[in-house]
Amino acid sequence: MKAVLLKGECEVEIGDIPEPEPQEGDAVIQVKAVGLCGSGMGSYRGPRKEKPIPTGHEAAGIVADPRGAPNLKEGDRVVVLAVGGCGECECCKNGHMAYCEDVRTMSPSHCEKVAFMARCCLPIPDDMSFPVAIAVGGCGLGVGYHGVMRLNVKPDDFVVVMGVGPIGLSATLVLAHLGVKAAVVDVVPYRLELAEKLGAEFLINATNLDVTAAIIEANNGERPTKAILATSNHKAAFAALEALGPGGRMVTLGGVREWPINAFNNLSIRDRALLGSWHYHHQDFSKMMHIVESGAPVDQLVTHVFPFAEAAEAYKTFDSGQSGKVVLSLEE
Ligand SMILES: [Zn+2]
Ligand SMILES: [Zn+2]
Structure with missing residues (x-):
């Protein structure tokens, strides 16, 4: 065949x-x-x-x-x-x-x-x-849905979605369906525009930008409560973790494989959690x-x-x- x-x-x-x-x-x-x-x-x-x-x-x-x-x-x-x-x-x-x-x-x-x-x-x-x-x-939708469920999102959460390929776009759609505010981060304008059509409220083009600062600014100066990692880009992963507020949670949807995390600096400070989610x-x-x-x-x-x-x-x-x-x- x-x-x-x-x-x-x-x-x-x-x-x-x-x-x-x-x-x-x-x-x-x-x-x-x-x-x-x-x-x-x-x-x-x-x-x-x-x-x-x-x-x-x-x-x-x-x-x-x-x-x-x-x-x-x-x-x-x-x-x-x-x-x-x-x-x-x-x-x-x-x-x-x-x-x-x-x-x-x-x-x-x-x-x-x-x-x-x-x-x-x-x-x-x-x-x-x-x-x-x-x-x-x-x-697609299922992978985004499962990741959003792993985060246990609440209506007053502010979620940042790192990377809006098909999985990040799907997560964006699910968040919009649940009425949860989301900012999306990518370097491709085509994908950012698509994310907007699917319900993203804030678009951040990460090219030549302090991404962590831009995420916090999008949420009126407040740190986001949750993050979705749908890219294999290490810099994006660190930028989102760094942005998270106290007790913040980030779920990784498979994009990042090996990743040099410092458990104390990247997670313990502000009690942040990193979660896995598969399919x-x-x-x-x-x-x-x-x-x-x-x-x-x-x-x-x-x-x-x-x-x-x-x-x-x-x-x-x-x-x-x-x-x-x-x-x-x-x-x-
Ligand atoms: Zn079995
Ligand atoms: Zn796949």
Whole structure:
């Protein structure tokens, strides 16, 4: 079957890989749309691979073979939750498969078919397009939603969102939906303008600026109570932590990997907390769908839809920063 292959050094080709072999409990999905995620861009930009590698971990499509799963039938429209668990343990039963000791992730997905846990194939409404399903149930709304929930936001919070790629944009949308004031920080005007459309009240272009001071100024001289880190930029991470007020909390949504924190200076002073958050959980999905049903502008998270054959152009566009969520479509 056809698949996007990363060659390294920002080169992409469409090649052939074997069809997926379903494991026990998997369903087979005919993929109709896939999303590009910031977490895959390191491999895209990285050194030349010995052999081009398949990629992707977001997929929406149609159930081609439910393989007996009671929750699915052939033809169902679904988006795949890319983080699944055993289904048996307490974490899984409570809808937190990401906590399962036997956690399994879906990859690759930039191909014609995927086989993944039937319990992770989540039904989408008939009137939701597959690209929007990717923005909701891929790395988008759900990841932003879960991060915002980790912060336990209150209506009188002031939240700063560092980085407004698809995840930061999604978090911005969720905060606006909850009526929480947010300032967003980025260096790309395109993304700042998009964040404003999604409900950000204050836009901070971090180019040549004391970012910490600008964040505090945006909140009328008060330090923000919460922060969301949706960039891999260390300077941005420190600027947001430094801005946080007493007892402030910052959640990191996966962008920053290794990061030289001084626990005393960066956290203990002012009792600040740094939290992790990984993807979204099964039990988040119905709440995410309530946000969609409320009329929140989730469709605006998707700025570009490319035909699958134009994957190279799609990657180039996403890499430029001049986009929100970039989707590859496999629909005819
Ligand atoms: Zn489990
Ligand atoms: Zn992702």
